[in-house]
Amino acid sequence: IHCRKYYDKNLLLTMAHIFVFIISSSEPDQQHQQDRHRFQDATFLSFLVFCIYSTIESSPYNANHHNVMGFASLLLLPQQLRRVFQSSAAYRHQATVDALNALRWAIVIMYFMAGFHKINDDFLFDIEVSCAFDMFWKYWLLFGLEEYEDLAKLPKFMKYLPFLGLIVEIAPPIILCFSRTQKWGVLLLVTLHWSLLPVGFADFGSIAQSFLWLFVAPKRIINALPFHYYTDMAACFLFFEVVAYISIFVHGEDDGGLENEEAAMVFLAYGIHWISVMRAEGLDDGVSLKRPKSLLSLLALGGFVFFAMNQYLGLRTSGTLTMFSNLRTEGATSNHLLLRSNPIKFFGYQEDVVKVLELDEVLIEEDILGVDYYYQKLVFDRELKRGRERWEEDSPLRMKVEYQGQIYETDDVLNDPSFEIFRQEESWFSKKYFDFRDIQPTDYQDCEW
Numbered sequence: 001i002h003c004r005k006y007y008d009k010n011l012l013l014t015m016a017h018i019f020v021f022i023i024s025s026s027e028p029d030q031q032h033q034q035d036r037h038r039f040q041d042a043t044f045l046s047f048l049v050f051c052i053y054s055t056i057e058s059s060p061y062n063a064n065h066h067n068v069m070g071f072a073s074l075l076l077l078p079q080q081l082r083r084v085f086q087s088s089a090a091y092r093h094q095a096t097v098d099a100l101n102a103l104r105w106a107i108v109i110m111y112f113m114a115g116f117h118k119i120n121d122d123f124l125f126d127i128e129v130s131c132a133f134d135m136f137w138k139y140w141l142l143f144g145l146e147e148y149e150d151l152a153k154l155p156k157f158m159k160y161l162p163f164l165g166l167i168v169e170i171a172p173p174i175i176l177c178f179s180r181t182q183k184w185g186v187l188l189l190v191t192l193h194w195s196l197l198p199v200g201f202a203d204f205g206s207i208a209q210s211f212l213w214l215f216v217a218p219k220r221i222i223n224a225l226p227f228h229y230y231t232d233m234a235a236c237f238l239f240f241e242v243v244a245y246i247s248i249f250v251h252g253e254d255d256g257g258l259e260n261e262e263a264a265m266v267f268l269a270y271g272i273h274w275i276s277v278m279r280a281e282g283l284d285d286g287v288s289l290k291r292p293k294s295l296l297s298l299l300a301l302g303g304f305v306f307f308a309m310n311q312y313l314g315l316r317t318s319g320t321l322t323m324f325s326n327l328r329t330e331g332a333t334s335n336h337l338l339l340r341s342n343p344i345k346f347f348g349y350q351e352d353v354v355k356v357l358e359l360d361e362v363l364i365e366e367d368i369l370g371v372d373y374y375y376q377k378l379v380f381d382r383e384l385k386r387g388r389e390r391w392e393e394d395s396p397l398r399m400k401v402e403y404q405g406q407i408y409e410t411d412d413v414l415n416d417p418s419f420e421i422f423r424q425e426e427s428w429f430s431k432k433y434f435d436f437r438d439i440q441p442t443d444y445q446d447c448e449w
Contacts, residue, residue, distance in 0.1 A: 010054050011245060017047040018238045025231040038084070045080045048073040060316065060435035063449070064323045065204040068110055071304050072211075075102050078296045100214055102297035104289055106304055107211045108173040111189065113308040114321045115170025120335040122326035122445045124162045131324035131447035132162035135196065168192050179286030182215045190274050197267045204323075206266045209274075215287055216277055224280030225273070233269050240265055312339055314347035318435040328445040330374075335445060353439065354380040354422070357407070358400035362391070374439035377403070378430065381422050388414055 024039050055062060055070030062070070079099030083092045123130050140154070168188055175185035189212055193205040213221065226232075292298050311317045311329045328335045330350045334342050353374045363369055368383055375383070380401075391397055396412035403421070410416035440446055 011241065013050055015238060015241050015245075017043060017050065018234050018241070021047075022231055022235050022238065025228065041080065041083045045077075045084050048077050048080055052077065056432060059432040060319065062319050063203070064319055064321055065207045067307070067319050068106075068321075069207060071300065071307070072103060072106060075099065075106055075297060075300045078294060098292065098294055098297065101290055102292045102294065102301065103211070104176075104214050104287070105292065105301055107214065108176055108289075109301065109304055109308065110321060111173035111176075112170060113305075114323070114325070115166055115173070117311075117322045117325040117327045117336075118162075118166050118169065119337050120325070120327050120445075121337065122328070122335055124166065124337075126326075126444055127159060129326060129444050129446050130162050131326055132165045134447040135324055136161070136199065139199065176215055177289055179288050182286035186212050186215050187278075190270075194267070194271075202266045206270070209270045213273075213277075217287060220280045221277060224276040229273070233273075236265065236269065309344075311350075312336075312342070312344050314342075314345040314350050316434050317350065317437050323449050324447060326445045326447060330439050349376060349378070349434065350436070352377045353403075355402040356399075357402055358398065358409075360397040360399065360413075362397060363387075363399070366390075370438070370441075372441040374441070376434075376436040376439075377422070378426065378434050379436050379438075381424060381426065384413070384419070384422050 020043050021040060024036055024043065051069055051073035055066060055073070058066065076099050079095040079102075082095035086092055086095070118124070118131075123132060127133060169192065172185035172188045175181045175188075190209065193209055197205050292301065306313075308321045310320045311322060311327060312334075314329075317329065326335070329339075329342060329345070330353075332342065333340055354377055355374050356369050356371055359369060359371055364371070368387070369375070369380075391414060395414050397414065398411050399413040399419075400407065400409040402408070408418055408421075410419055413419055437448055
């Protein structure tokens with residue numbers, strides 16, 4: 001949970017679920033304990049359904065962490081249904097074991113694929129554009145650098161930062177697969193997220209850290225933290241959500257949000273959490289990863305892998321764990337060192353592109369489309385449809401584009417019949433699934449989320 005920059009029904013529903021879970025977490029007498037568990041199970045089931053719904057509703061423009069939450073909720077949903085509707089304690093316990101085991105595999109896949117995408121020329125070898133340097137730009141002040149362009153003045157050992165970043169991201173998920181080495185994987189990933197939190201990324205960092213406790217032995221958590229620690233943490237986050245809501249409502253969208261306070265809250269909460277857990281007994285105890293028994297879990301995990309491989313298959317390129325990777329797969333070749341020739345690109349969506357040649361000054365100032373940029377036709381069509389209301393007052397507007405070897409030029413882009421080819425209806429599935437990054441007019445790939 002993290003404070004949003006706007007208020008809407010998603011924020012209210014999130015707050016409601018947290019509040020209901022908190023008030024049902026007080027220690028009841030033995031007679032009502034089973035009722036409390038059922039109530040909490042039903043609340044969590046409702047929250048999973050809400051997460052899946054919100055992921056679909058806001059698709060395809062979700063951030064990576066939102067898509068991860070959607071897949072995680074999908075993985076947990078079948079087992080949570082078993083917990084709610086089965087009375088056998090043993091059966092309910094097994095449902096939990098199966099669900100958490102499947103979720104552990106999803107986290108392993110998430111980190112591994114995020115690292116795998118970074119095995120490319122621009123991330124590893126181009127200091128000017130590598131996201132490894134871009135993500136840590138606020139730290140360069142410690143080296144006396146005031147401008148990002150001064151990176152060439154960094155100490156020589158710092159130029160190997162991209163390789164260190166790759167190792168820290170791709171090695172831990174492999175280590176997490178083995179119970180004896182899981183503690184080192186957790187330590188490396190916690191260090192990674194803590195180093196990023198001061199410069200941002202509180203949203204993904206908070207979600208990622210909340211998943212990492214899955215690789216800590218339960219008895220170690222019990223020994224380390226008070227019984228109500230997580231409930232109290234949730235209460236603090238709930239309070240923060242309420243304050244953020246009031247702040248945005250009073251000050252407006254631009255003045256609210258409490259982004260800096262959010263990062264500080266996440267840093268403090270997880271700092272206490274991990275320091276306590278690492279000091280507890282049972283440091284060498286890990287959690288075994290087993291093959292998921294549920295067919296639904298296997299299908300969901302397979303779907304997650306497929307989704308993370310979309311860019312190599314010629315499908316969507318945004319929100320597929322490619323955040324800050326400098327990966328580029330558009331065209332006949334990619335910048336990935338292992339898949340440079342795009343050997344598994346079976347679909348042509350990435351090559352169905354429109355090149356913008358000229359734009360009206362009004363459109364240039366909006367900074368939605370760029371001259372000499374390429375856009376997948378699906379994205380270009382959407383921008384024209386969305387712009388109809390925004391641009392009506394400034395019409396007529398000039399535009400010149402190239403598509404499939406043909407030039408389309410007009411002085412009235414909103415009404416010219418020749419541009420009807422860019423106003424075709426799109427299926428619901430296509431609208432919800434496909435999203436593409438802008439194709440930059442350079443030989444290198446700048447850092448993008």
